[in-house]
Amino acid sequence: MKIVMIAGDGIGPEISVATKEVLEAANKIFKLNLTIEDEIAGHESLKKYGSTVTAELLKKVNAADGLILGPMSTYDFKDESKGEINPSKFFRKSLDLYANIRPAKTYPGLKSPVHDFDLVVVRENTEGFYADRNMEEGNGEILVTPDVAISLRRITRQCCERIARSAFELARSRKKHVTIVHKANVLKIADGMFIKICHDVAKEFPEVKVDDFIVDAMAAHLVRAPQNFDVIVTTNMFGDILSDLTAELSGSLGLAASVNAGLNHAMAQAAHGSAPDIAGKNIANPFSLILSTALLLEWHSHRSNKPEFALAAKSIMLAAEQAILAQNVTADIGGNLGTTQVGSALAKRLYSIEILD
Numbered sequence: 546m547k548i549v550m551i552a553g554d555g556i557g558p559e560i561s562v563a564t565k566e567v568l569e570a571a572n573k574i575f576k577l578n579l580t581i582e583d584e585i586a587g588h589e590s591l592k593k594y595g596s597t598v599t600a601e602l603l604k605k606v607n608a609a610d611g612l613i614l615g616p617m618s619t620y621d622f623k624d625e626s627k628g629e630i631n632p633s634k635f636f637r638k639s640l641d642l643y644a645n646i647r648p649a650k651t652y653p654g655l656k657s658p659v660h661d662f663d664l665v666v667v668r669e670n671t672e673g674f675y676a677d678r679n680m681e682e683g684n685g686e687i688l689v690t691p692d693v694a695i696s697l698r699r700i701t702r703q704c705c706e707r708i709a710r711s712a713f714e715l716a717r718s719r720k721k722h723v724t725i726v727h728k729a730n731v732l733k734i735a736d737g738m739f740i741k742i743c744h745d746v747a748k749e750f751p752e753v754k755v756d757d758f759i760v761d762a763m764a765a766h767l768v769r770a771p772q773n774f775d776v777i778v779t780t781n782m783f784g785d786i787l788s789d790l791t792a793e794l795s796g797s798l799g800l801a802a803s804v805n806a807g808l809n810h811a812m813a814q815a816a817h818g819s820a821p822d823i824a825g826k827n828i829a830n831p832f833s834l835i836l837s838t839a840l841l842l843e844w845h846s847h848r849s850n851k852p853e854f855a856l857a858a859k860s861i862m863l864a865a866e867q868a869i870l871a872q873n874v875t876a877d878i879g880g881n882l883g884t885t886q887v888g889s890a891l892a893k894r895l896y897s898i899e900i901l902d
Contacts, residue, residue, distance in 0.1 A: 546610045546845055546854070547580045551632070553615025554587040555819025556829035556884075561615045563831035563888025564838055567861060570892035571842070575857040582609070586632045587617045596628030598635045610849075611841045612636060612812040615834060616819040631677060636812055637670055638678045642805035643704060644711045645670040645784065646840065647816060649791035649801065654870035655878055659794050662771035665719070666791060667712040668784025670805055672699040675781050700735040700780065702742060709746040711806075712778035716753050722775035723747070725757035726783055739780060760787070767791060792816060797878050799830030804840035811848075813841035827883035830875045832865055835891065864894045 548568075552561035565581065572579040584602055591597045597617075606612050614636065622629035636642065650663040671678060676685035679699035687695045716723045725743045729736035740757060747755045758766060760783045766773065767787065771794055777787065792801035801816035815833040823829055839861040846854035873890045874880035882890065 546577060546842075546849075547582065547608075548611045548613060548841075549582050549584050549606050549609045550613045551584050551586045551615055553632075553815075553819060554589075554618040554621075555616060555821040555824040557587075557615030557617070557815075557819055559824070559827065559829050559884045560815065560831035560834045561613070563884055563891075564613065564834045566888040566892045567835050567864075567895065568838055570895045571857040571861060574860070574895055575853045577842075577853060577857060586614075588621070591628055594628075597622055597630045598632050603635075603639055606636065606640070607810070610845055612640075612810070613834070613838055613841065614812055614814045616815045616817060618819045618821065633814065634675075634677050637805055640807055640810040640812070641671065642807045642810060642812055643669065643671045643707055644806045645788075645803065646711075646715070646806060647784075647788040647792070647801060647803045648840075649788070649795045651795050652800070652866055652869045654872065655796040657794060657796050659768065660770060660772045662774070662794070664771060664774045664791060665715060665776050666784055666788040667708060667715060667776060667778045668788060669704055669708040669779070669781050671781075672701060672704050673781030674698045698732075698735060700739060702738070705739050705742040706746060709743040709778060710749075712743075712776050713746055713750040713753055716776040717750060720775040721752055722754045722756075724763070724774055724777045725755065726760050726763045726777055726779035726787065727757060728760050728783070730759055736780070743778060763787065764790060767794065788816070797830065798833070799875070799877055800832050800836065802833065802836035802840050804837055804844055806844055811841055811844045813837035827885060828875060828877075829884045830877050831884050831887055832874070832878075835888075836862065836865060860895055860898045861891075864891055864898050867898075868894060 552558040586598050617632050619631050622631050645668040648665045651657045651661045679685045685697040712723050727736040727740050729740055792798045798817045803814050803816040805812040817833055839858040842854045843858035868891055872880045
């Protein structure tokens with residue numbers, strides 16, 4: 546498996562080093578024959594090439610089996626005409642990474658404000674209210690006058706069908722329950738179509754239970770009783786918000802795994818930002834990027850029919866659980882290790898993990 550790894554901005558280089566150490570340990574233990582190619586994007590690329598991402602970089606990613614993208618200073622990149630392109634958007638759109646899969650669960654040894662739960666948010670990733678990716682050319686936001694702004698939302702049958710199918714296929718291997726989240730009481734046409742298409746796809750999966758909730762009610766239900774849910778499927782913006790909520794309910798956004806998947810490509814991506822205020826201090830939690838990388842290995846296992854990658858992914862996730870229980874983690878989740886030390890300790894722990902099939 547060939548992986549392109551982009552460290553990113555802010556704390557990105559630190560958590561990427563920790564992630565690479567874990568990945569290299571998994572490579573040795575499970576004989577994955579990994580090749581990791583380091584590349585740059587974001588501020589470093591802007592300074593060197595005049596653009597946060599380049600056409601040459603896209604070619605390299607297209608030729609690889611997977612991409613690991615560290616956190617980017619997305620808010621800094623405002624003018625694409627000056628090369629300030631959002632790298633996350635760029636790869637999601639260029640590689641058609643239509644499914645953002647974001648699991649969230651509670652961990653033994655880590656206090657959570659809610660009941661124990663284990664769920665996955667399946668978020669459509671390529672359209673919706675996201676103005677930088679829902680148009681063939683230009684932007685979906687329009688400044689009509691200095692005092693009037695309009696944002697366009699795009700919802701298509703194709704995108705609804707494929708994200709729904711991703712959710713139901715995932716639910717079939719879990720607790721066989723899909724919850725559709727929408728705002729059809731207000732967005733009657735667009736979300737009405739989304740709900741109908743999800744229910745149409747559900748007919749192909751008769752063993753899966755289906756229900757649906759309005760997004761604001763869903764937020765309340767997740768805070769009150771997240772254990773009642775399994776796979777949540779929703780549109781882009783709602784999924785973005787709810788997946789951050791479920792990550793925090795699990796204990797920390799620093800534990801939020803995230804993979805952006807399409808038919809032929811996938812990108813592991815830390816769910817949090819670049820946190821420039823703590824960059825260089827060796828205190829950033831690397832688990833989000835490490836667990837996201839495990840999801841990338843799992844995706845490659847299904848795509849290539851190579852079970853050793855799924856075994857490696859499962860082992861990394863179990864090692865993370867054990868590390869949290871033992872408090873071999875950063876201070877934000879109850880430990881006293883630095884970013885580098887967490888990566889080394891987790892890599893070492895992998896050698897003692899036993900997976901029983």
